[in-house]
Amino acid sequence: MISRERRIQTLAQVFRILGDPSRLRIVMTLSEGERNVTQLSRKLRMSQPTVSRHLSILKMSSLAEARRCGKEIHYSLPYRIRRALKSMIDRGAVLSK
Numbered sequence: 092m093i094s095r096e097r098r099i100q101t102l103a104q105v106f107r108i109l110g111d112p113s114r115l116r117i118v119m120t121l122s123e124g125e126r127n128v129t130q131l132s133r134k135l136r137m138s139q140p141t142v143s144r145h146l147s148i149l150k151m152s153s154l155a156e157a158r159r160c161g162k163e164i165h166y167s168l169p170y171r172i173r174r175a176l177k178s179m180i181d182r183g184a185v186l187s188k
Contacts, residue, residue, distance in 0.1 A: 108152050113137065114145045118168065121155060122176050125167040 093101075109115050116135050120126060126134070132142045146166055149155035154172055158165045168176070 104152070105154070108148060108154060111145070113141065114149060117142065117145050117149065118154065118172075118176065121166060121168045122173055125158075125165045127163045127165050131166070 109118060113135075116137075117131060120131060120134055128139050128142050128146065131137070131146075132139045135142065146155060146157075150157060150166075153169065155166050156169055158167070
C-alpha cells in the first residue's frame with residue numbers, strides 16, 4: 092500500500108504539471124478525444140514545438156499517452172486521467188456556484 096505521504100507527493104507533482112496553463116489546455120483538449128500535434132497546435136493556437144514540448148512533459152509523467160499511426164503520433168489521455176479530470180471538473184462546477 093502506498094503511504095499517505097507518497098500519495099501527497101505524487102498529487103503535488105501532478106498539480107505542478109497541470110498548473111501550467113498551456114499544459115492544462117492540452118489536457119482539456121485531449122479530454123475531448125485523441126489528437127496529433129498539428130491538430131493540437133491549430134486548435135490551441137500554439138506552435139508545434141511548444142505543443143510537442145508540453146506533450147513530452149505530460150507523457151513522462153504518465154498524464155498522456157501516444158500511439159503511432161503511420162508517420163503521425165496521436166496523443167490521448169489514459170482512462171484513469173480522463174476519469175479523474177471529469178471528477179475534478181464536476182466538483183469545480185459545484186465549487187464555482
